[in-house]
Amino acid sequence: MSGNKLYDPDQAAVDTRWIQPWSENLRAQRDVGLRVPINFQTVPAVSLRQACFSNKQYEHHAFQKCFSNLLGVGFRRFEIDVYWDPLQTGWSLCPVQQPTNGDTVSVASSPTVTISTETTSARLQESTAVPPGQLGFDRRQVTSETASAPAEASSTASSPSAINPTASPSVAARPTLITFPTTDGPPLTQIGSYNCTSLTTLELLTALLGDFLEDTATTTGAAITLLTFNLHAASSLTDPDGPAPLLSQDQLPESGAFLSDIVKGNLTGETYTPSHLRDQRANLNESWYQVNWNNRPAVGYYDVTTNVDGQLFTQNGWPSEAFMEFQKLYRVVTSFGTIDPQMQYYNIGPDIDFIFPPGTITNVAETSIDFAGRLSSGCLFASSESTVTSKTNSSWAISIPESLDINANPDLMAPIPSITNLTSCGLSPFLNQSLANTTADKNPLPYADFVHSSLWSFAPGEPLNATSKNLGTTANRCVIMTISPYPGRWRVTDCVDRHRVACQDPSQPYNWQISSSDSNYEGAASACRTPYQFSIPHTALENAHLLAALQSHRQTAPNDDAIYIDLNQLSTPDCWVIGLNGTCPYLSRMDINPTRVVVVPTIAAVIIFVLAALTFFVKCAANRREDKRGRKRRLVGGWEYEGVPS
Incomplete structure (x- = not known):
């Protein structure tokens, strides 16, 4: 992909989402649910740590391709593990601190590597490969990344995944770091069992998502994206494979570097916030009900009360997708997930007006699935209930299926039974493992199979x-x-x-x-x-x-x-x-x-035209000014980001 474009999915990923019959199927399913509150919709969810970083490779080009492919095949909910790095004073996706010029650790240099992000087996309509062995399944650990799978040599010799880290956890007080210069961007650094580049950051993720939202800002392609952030402290350079240190108040983010500050940098106009929800709930006549009758929210999904002034309000309702997308142009909802004890002194107070508090958009349901993929417990379907009750309340409900064995070239017309049954039970299936023994940047097809199986x-x-x-x-x-x-x-x-x-x-x-x-x-x-x-x-x-x-x-x-x-x-x-x-x-x-x-909605084009005209005159008067948002999307960590050649 040319220029500064960050959203760059493989064609194989795009073909599983945007060609017939899949595009019409997904669009029709979205359309029939437009009036239902967003908390009652089932959407495919995925952990980025498992889908992109299961081999402990945190390289920015590979991540760009992985996240692009996951968005491209249709995932709509993402669990994101972010790590505060006090050395870089930034939010990283790499679990270990990145060295700076002033660090006292030894750094060895190795030959230049060429980063490979080419898809290894992403081809549609090919013969099915031999299925890999049963994949292991571990829930995400709160305080350590040691449960992740070891790095594997699964690519070419010049790719980062071919680097074989040898450091043992917690054995060397002053480990030697190895840097591998790259032909495009900062070097890849081997730190303990991790391989990271300094551009694999939260800023890169939000900039890429911003590009995706622009590419799909049409009434036929728009959908809500949900982000849940798990907060961690990055492990120390001196003990990269050991537990992260407890960070003091002085080591934690200051104003301008809070989590919400980074998310706002690229997603301000697209994000639906707690303050939006609070204000709209307080007066439904002036918010969710101030639309045409055929766009009014579906009845029976939340409680409505009248206050002393005669205004309708709700304490448990959420807006419909039609209201969010077509009325207010919001397409992103963000929330805190877990916060590690090492980050206990981080004050989320300044973030709460922009990012929802922990547990707001997540309700994990414990389920049991038999060998045929049927739910033996945890299903929210109750045939005797005709309304939303405690038994049938699927608000923000998600469930983690047991280990899935999907081959590299799955039959996309054959749904995975356990995923289909979870969805039918009112649960959003959450993928917390890598599929076909590979990450989504190398092969998006198993991940597309997961998404297709969540269709109902x-x-x-x-x-x-x-x-x-x-x-x-x-x-x-x-x-x-x-x-x-x-x-x-x-x-x-x-x-x-x-x-x-x-x-x-x-x-x-x-x-x-x-x-x-x-x-x-x-x-x-x-x-x-x-x-x-x-x-x-x-x-x-x-x-x-x-x-x-x-x-x-x-x-x-x-x-x-x-x-x-x-x-x-x-x-x-x-x-x-x-x-x-x-x-x-x-x-x-x-x-x-x-x-x-058709752009969502037409009035947005008018607004953009007016703003463009104003910008033209402002730039004529002061040519030195730059558009802040455009600069963020093209400069990540100080590097001119050219994207991965397609």
Whole structure:
């Protein structure tokens, strides 16, 4: 990739997300859930430590490719381990302190290495390789990185992963560091069992994410990204593989270097903050309800009360994705995760107006999964419950699956059972291991398989193309839920076909009935009896409840293996919409050109135009001024960042 672009995924990663049918599948699933509060959505989550750094290689080019690939295949939630380095006075992704010119440790120089970031086995539609052995599984340790897998020579001899660290933990008081000069950027330094460059920092991560948000700032590509930061102290140079030291107040960040300061540097305008949530909850009439009726938040997902002034407010609600993305342009939510004891004197107070406190967006559910991938405990689906209760409360719920054995060239049309079942139970599956014995920069395909397995709406290979000029006005333009071969998944059908109808009580998200009579799609709404309405599942858990209703219905009507759900392309051939007269979230009725890119939202373009004009005149008056945000994206740690050649 040329220039200063940081977001640079492999084509193999992009093809698993942005080509048909995957792009339409993911977009349709996002669209049907736009009115549901973001805390009830299930999204694929991943630990960067496991997906990018499992071999203890912390090199900035490799990380750039790894994070780009994870974003490219569709991960939407990231657990990020950040380390405060008092020597560099900065937040690093490397678990050990980086040397400075004034350090007293010995530094040896080695030959120049050329960093290799080429994908080793990322090819679509190739024959399946021999599966690797069962991968080990360790939960992240709070105070040490010693549980990580040892470095392995898994690349070419000139790549950082070919360096074989020999230092034993906690044996040398003054270890010798080995620097490997690189052809692009700062040297790679071997420190104990770690190989790091000084550019592998939180600043690089936020700058890369900022580029990704710009690249996907369209109404067809936008989605919410969640970041959870685990705070650690970097291990000492004198004992790189030992426990990190307890940092004193004088060694910790000062104003300008707080965690929120770094995140703000590249993500200020895109981040939804605790202050935003607090203000919006206090007066719903002036926030979440100040939208068109069809964009109002779905009923039944949070409690609403009226205060003494007659204003509606909530204490437990979150905004919908439609409100965040299309109304306010927010696409990032950040939160603290764990904070190590070595960082106990770090005051998170200045960060709390920008970053949510620990535990706010994470609710870890303990689950048990059998050999077939079914949940034997921990599922949030309860067939007897029709509303959100303590049993069915999937707010911010995540679960870590047991060790996954996925080969290097997986069948992307074959979902991983345990991941699919976690999602159906209302849990966001959290990947806390490397897949296929490799990191995502080397091969994104196993990670794409994980993301695809978290889909709960259209079946693999769906939706079929409904925009062909050879099709009639109704052919393959409506959607049904089926029992087989993928129970509860959706596929397209001809709208004149007759099926029973999915009917939902609009005040109870999990209360579904199957109509007593069949109908074509046009007459489906009249098949539901009051107060039930023809509807569509908006979340994975709603989908599970509808499937349960269909399975119960089949006990008396065994031939009914499919039902209509309220989704069609009748009047909008380039967009799946709800209702006969449904409105596409990103295409006007007079503009249905599928090649047109619509920026989120249109008014943003007007604002950018005005700002650009103002900037032009300001620069004419004072040419020395630079755009702070642009400078941050191109200068990381003082280096002119050119990106990885594609």
